Each structure stands twice: as structure tokens, then as C-alpha cells.
Amino acid sequence: MFGERGAGTGERAAPPSRSPFPAPRSPCWRHLRVTTAALPRVRFAPSPTGYLHVGGARTALFNWLFARKTGGTFILRIEDTDKDRSTDAHTQVILDGLAWMGLAWDEGPYFQGAEGARHRADAERLLAAGKAYRCFCTPDTLDAQRRAAEAAKSAFRYDRRCRGLAAGEVERRLAAGEPAVIRFLMPDDEIAWEDAVHGRISFRGTDLDDLVILRSDGSPIYNLAVVSDDIAMRITHVIRGDDHISNTPKQVALYRALGHAPPVFAHVPMILGADGKKLSKRHGATAVGDYQDRGILPAAMRNFLALLGWSPGGDREIMAEAEMIGLFSLEGIQKKPAVFDTAKLEWMNGQYLSMLSAGELLAPVRRELDRLGVDSGSRDLGPLIEATKARARTITHIAEQVAVRLDAGRVTRDEKGEALVRKLGEAYAANLGLAARELAGVPPAEWTPDRLIEVLKAAAEQAGLKLGDLLQPVRVALTGGTVSEPVNELLHVVGRDASLARLHAAARLA
């Protein structure tokens, strides 16, 4: 009936997945057995037209949390019906982002683009039942009408001029090759549903348009594809962003026309930038990959995102995965949009950092060092991480500090460092010289934090110096900055020879 030229309807192979999850047992959801009918089935359905946005990640998280809480199934479906903008690379980024967040899906990924035949069949079923009709109006005429309506400051609704076309004329124009879409005949009734987060929401059918459900090339439009797929996948709860609220009445109408009960809808609030506008590129990092690169831990990201728009009630903030699952409920989801606060994310990341041992941080820090181009060689990074993690809020921050301790070439004096050198004047080099002399007298075997602080304190006392005036220059000489772990630990971690070398070099330069 429709030509095979619908480019978006061909089967498409899943891109090679580097995700740690097992491949789906069944290549197509049509073959799934009805064995868990009573348990919830939820899905995350991103379109691979960009990176995994934090808003999308949070939607995925809520779906995942809900599935884990209820013993239900979390399904991943890639909505790639917009073939112009969808790419396999984007799909892979989404898969990787989900895997990084630790959100394992139970089924999928399924590809919407592979289901074109069913979408078309559903559209034609509606057509046959008189619940949809063919429309020959061209995009150009429609555009003109829309613009006219806009200019007249009135609402545009398709005027249904093709609805009354005689069957014969439709056949004739189709046979002549005239392009036609299929439009859904929107009923006039009230359309309402009990939203799990907002309560009852209702629309009047008369305010809704006769939406196109099948393009002239035979490919489905979003609202049809979603409903068709959600029915086929037996989705019980649709948890998605608030921006879909106005799509929901259209979809509910489609469910009714298709003879299926709609699922439970739960519309979660948007995530905004600091200026109260929808989070977007100009707010800086919006992709989960950006946060991965910034050295945010997956667990912290998960915890932070969970608390954006959801609250377990009471004062709970830091929650282990199991607690979060146990506490999760749709009722706890907020109605109003939430502003993404990077400062709080970093604070939370710091909390997670402090809960992890140096050993557990080894792999991510090494990865970050590689990224920074630091050759950590065979050095035992444990003590270095231990020394720096208390003051760091991100993995990246730890790696930078480890790098400074590892490689004298990474030492650059920051503003505060410069200020200290200026303030001390000649005393800077003099005090460094004193420290270097005293420290040089400590044999390698005694180069321990305890011994070092003893020596330094004695030296300061003997010279009549405030301890800080002796130690701060050492700190600046070793790290370039005025902030670090206690100086004796810093000396220990940098090592005797390297420390002495840095001290001498700094004293000469000053």
C-alpha cells in the first residue's frame, strides 16, 4: 500500500555495545512471553539526537528506581524515528552514559525504527475504523494557514478539509501518486487522567488538533510510535518529563481509539539552569559525560539527581543505592521544576569521595592522570591519593594534586602563592634555606611525618620564627599554592630527594 521508500522503517542493527550489560535475550519484543503481567514495566525512551542530557538521565534514574523498588522491569528503547537527526554514535553515548550511572536495563535496547510495520498497521487500523483519515494538504499550505492564524492571534487548528473527501477521490489521488499523510480524528470528549505526580489533569478534545500520525513516506510520527510501542511492550507506567504533559491527551485518545487502556502516567518536573530557564548548552555542562569528565563519581551523580525533583521525606540526603530504592516512590516526586546546582553536586561528590578509600579511588584517579597526560609509572599512588582526597571535591581535582606531587614540572605558583612570596620578601628564601638545611639533616630512613614535624618545629623555635612562616614557604615551594595537606605529610609524600630539590630550586628563584 505504502511504498517501501520509508527510509526510517527498515530494520536497523543495534550498534556495537561496550556496555557491561548482557545482550537482550530476545531480539524483538514481540516474542516476549507474558509472564510478569502483574509487575510494572517501565521504559526509558531517549531519542539518539544528542548526548545524554542530565534531565534524561534523571528520568532514566526514576524509571530504574521505580522498577527496582517494585520488582518490575526497566526497559530501554531508542526512539530513532527521526532518521535525519538520529545517529548510532549518539545511541552509543546514551548507552555508555546509562552504564556509567549504573542504570542497568532489563530489556533492550529496542529500536523504534525497526517497528515501522506495526506503526503503519496501527495507523491503517485507525483509518479502517474511521478514526483517522488521509490528508493531502501540503506542508506549505498548512504553514501558510498557521502563520495566518498566528498573525490574527487566534489558535490554529487543522480545518479538517480533507476529512470529508469521498473514498473515490482519495483512491484516485493516491493512485496518481499524490503524497498523503494519515491524520487522527481527535474526538471532542474531555480527556483526563490521574497523573501519579500531578493528580488529575484534563484537556478538552476540542482544544486538540487532528494530529498527523503517519507521514507521507509511511513513517510514524512520535505520538503514534510511542503509543504503539508502549502497548506492544506492555508498559504499565510511563515516567517521563513534564514537557510531555501536552502530548499525553493525544496519546490517551490514541490508546482509546486503539482499544487499549492507557498506562499510569507520572510526569516529572524539568531541570532548570541557574537562571530558571530550561537547562541547555549555554548553562555549561548538560551532558552526563561532562560530569564524568569533571571527575564526578557515578554514585554521587545518582544521589544528586535523585534529589532533584524527588525527596524521600524528612532530612535524608546521602543515600546508598539500596536505601534510595527502598525509599523511592512516585508520591515523593515534586511538581515544580528544580534548578541544577553544581555547587551542591560537588559537595555531594566530596562526601562520596571521603567515604571511599584510596584503594577504591586508584583506578579512576589513574584514568584521570592518563587524561591529563601524567605518567604515573609504577609509583604507588595510594599515599598520594590519601594525602589529597580530603581536600578534593572531584576525581579531577585529586588527579591534579597528585600530579603536582609526582612531577615538579607541574608546580606553578598560583595567586595566593605569589602573594605570600611578596609578603615575606627576603624572608621567603631565607626561611626556605633554613628549612632545606634542617631537612637535609634528616636521613632517608627517618623521613617520616612525625620526625619531619619535630625537626621543623625545633628549627622554627630556634630561629624565633612562627611555625607558619616556616611552613607556608615550604608548602608554596612544593606545590605552588598555599593550600595542602599538613606540610610534614606533604614532604613525606613528595619524598626526600624531590622535596629537597624543590626547596633548593625555589630558594634560588626567589
Added chain:
RNA sequence: GGCGCUAUCGUCUAGAGGCCCAGGACACAGCCCUCUCAAGGCUGGAACACGGGUUCGAAUCCCGUUAGCGCUACCA
């Protein structure tokens, strides 16, 4: 323009008629600790958008106003 959603400290939120002249967290300021910073402890400033109802009593219920946001495609 139409339709819809939303409204508690700067931010994330607790609060489901009296427990609230509103609690916690981030951020901010001060103090303690201290060689610096972080952490930790203590302290402080900081909010129920506005106007009407309902009620003995409202942040909580109802109505209106205002503001913000979303949708209004042969995008998803």
C-alpha cells in the same frame, strides 16, 4: 494568541489544618580547632508570590490575580 502545568530561604527541599512567629541540606558570614586548606563543631542572616474566602485555627483546602515554564511540526 490558545491549551496546560507550577508557585516555602539565593538553590535543593521537609511540611498533607493546630506539633511551624516554618525544620534540614548546599551556598554565604562569624567563631572554635589549626602551619594553610578541607573536614568537623558552634553561631548568624535568609522563605510560606499577592489578594480574597472556608475554618475556632491555613504554608497546608477553595477562588482569583500575578509570575515562570511547557506544548501549540509530515521533531522527539
